[in-house]
Amino acid sequence: MKPNNFILLFISLLLLTAFKVSNGKDHGDKGGNHDHNNNGQKHGNGHKDGKINSCPQLETISRDITWRRVAANPALPAKLLRMHFHDCFVRGCDASILLDSTGGTEAEKEAVPNRSLAGFDVIDEIKAKSEEECPGLVSCADILALAARDAVAFQFPRPLWPVSFGRKDGRVSLASEANASLPSPAANFATLRQQFQSHGLDVVDLVALSGAHTIGLGHCTAFSDRLFNFTGKGDTDPSLDPDYANFLKQKCSNPPSPTTTVEMDPGSSLSFDSHYFEVLFQNKGLFQSDAALLTDPEAARLSRTFQNPGAFFARFAQSMVKMGSIGVLKGEQGEIRKNCHVVN
Numbered sequence: 001m002k003p004n005n006f007i008l009l010f011i012s013l014l015l016l017t018a019f020k021v022s023n024g025k026d027h028g029d030k031g032g033n034h035d036h037n038n039n040g041q042k043h044g045n046g047h048k049d050g051k052i053n054s055c056p057q058l059e060t061i062s063r064d065i066t067w068r069r070v071a072a073n074p075a076l077p078a079k080l081l082r083m084h085f086h087d088c089f090v091r092g093c094d095a096s097i098l099l100d101s102t103g104g105t106e107a108e109k110e111a112v113p114n115r116s117l118a119g120f121d122v123i124d125e126i127k128a129k130s131e132e133e134c135p136g137l138v139s140c141a142d143i144l145a146l147a148a149r150d151a152v153a154f155q156f157p158r159p160l161w162p163v164s165f166g167r168k169d170g171r172v173s174l175a176s177e178a179n180a181s182l183p184s185p186a187a188n189f190a191t192l193r194q195q196f197q198s199h200g201l202d203v204v205d206l207v208a209l210s211g212a213h214t215i216g217l218g219h220c221t222a223f224s225d226r227l228f229n230f231t232g233k234g235d236t237d238p239s240l241d242p243d244y245a246n247f248l249k250q251k252c253s254n255p256p257s258p259t260t261t262v263e264m265d266p267g268s269s270l271s272f273d274s275h276y277f278e279v280l281f282q283n284k285g286l287f288q289s290d291a292a293l294l295t296d297p298e299a300a301r302l303s304r305t306f307q308n309p310g311a312f313f314a315r316f317a318q319s320m321v322k323m324g325s326i327g328v329l330k331g332e333q334g335e336i337r338k339n340c341h342v343v344n
């Protein structure tokens with residue numbers, strides 16, 4: 001190669017590397033410093049033709065409303081984060097979770113795992129304001145993705161992950177599909193891995209996203225079989241710390257009251273942090289699906305790594321971006337609902 005060509009090649013490689021580094025920084029850093037008023041374009045992440053936010057005011061609208069609502073109700077981030085997850089795992093992130101039942105058809109929100117969801121009114125408030133500012137331009141699916149992100153951001157206070165735009169809203173919502181597709185708290189590792197894989201999420205995503213259980217509550221009914229009748233002989237799950245099992249038995253009577261809840265991350269259930277992964281290694285993961293992460297060598301190693309807050313936040317951010325891209329409807333595949341509760 002001639003010396004001039006060699007110099008040109010060297011300079012091109014340098015420029016390419018610099019470009020890659022600066023691009024990568026936007027995604028996986030510990031939350032980065034994502035500008036609330038950007039138009040979404042710098043956060044490209046998979047919606048290749050949907051990066052542009054057609055309503056520049058949307059991010060401010062969502063942040064202002066969500067932060068005001070979270071300030072008044074600290075339990076809200078857990079509700080909205082879970083709602084976004086339950087939306088994306090059934091027919092993709094298409095706001096099917098927001099549709100009301102019609103006629104004889106039960107919608108997703110009536111499915112058993114969805115009955116403890118809350119925060120639908122927050123989505124409605126953001127939708128109403130965005131319809132005022134940008135009529136017909138903002139989908140309910142984008143609003144849900146943003147509200148979940150902003151609710152978790154309140155504590156820091158800055159977004160931990162970027163949200164891209166362009167999701168269309170679906171026209172179908174079936175409780176039967178939600179019952180069949182959402183992971184069960186009694187699931188073992190192989191089942192969880194398979195369910196996540198079917199949505200393009202790998203074991204790293206499974207472990208990182210399970211870290212969402214660092215906030216929020218679980219109903220006794222979701223784990224009482226671990227306490228009172230684990231193998232059908234009135235026994236307790238031996239993988240559960242015995243003192244913690246006794247504490248849970250006292251909280252949840254047998255049969256469990258359907259309204260009693262416990263913190264999933266004891267003592268820290270309002271704080272989004274990496275404490276969940278400490279709890280796992282104390283054998284205090286609340287559900288079998290939490291404890292299951294320690295039954296696989298790779299997932300256990302990742303759980304250990306995510307005890308470090310920087311490592312957890314960086315990977316959680318990447319995995320949320322992946323989750324928020326599941327089965328996204330584009331163009332004519334969907335619509336922009338006028339009212340998030342009903343199809344147009």
Ligand code: HEM
Pocket residue numbers: 077078079081082085116183184185186187192209210212213215216217218219220222287289
């Ligand atoms: C790995 C499979 C998962 C299973 C089996 C599972 C199961 C559950 C169950 C049974 C509850 C308790 C609900 C209740 O009793 O009201 C719960 C709560 C919650 N889950 Fe998951 N989950 C999983 C993954 C995820 C993911 C990926 C996210 C989000 C990225 C998430 C976010 C939450 C949150 C924030 C709560 C607390 C909700 C509240 O406080 O009302 N979960 N989960």
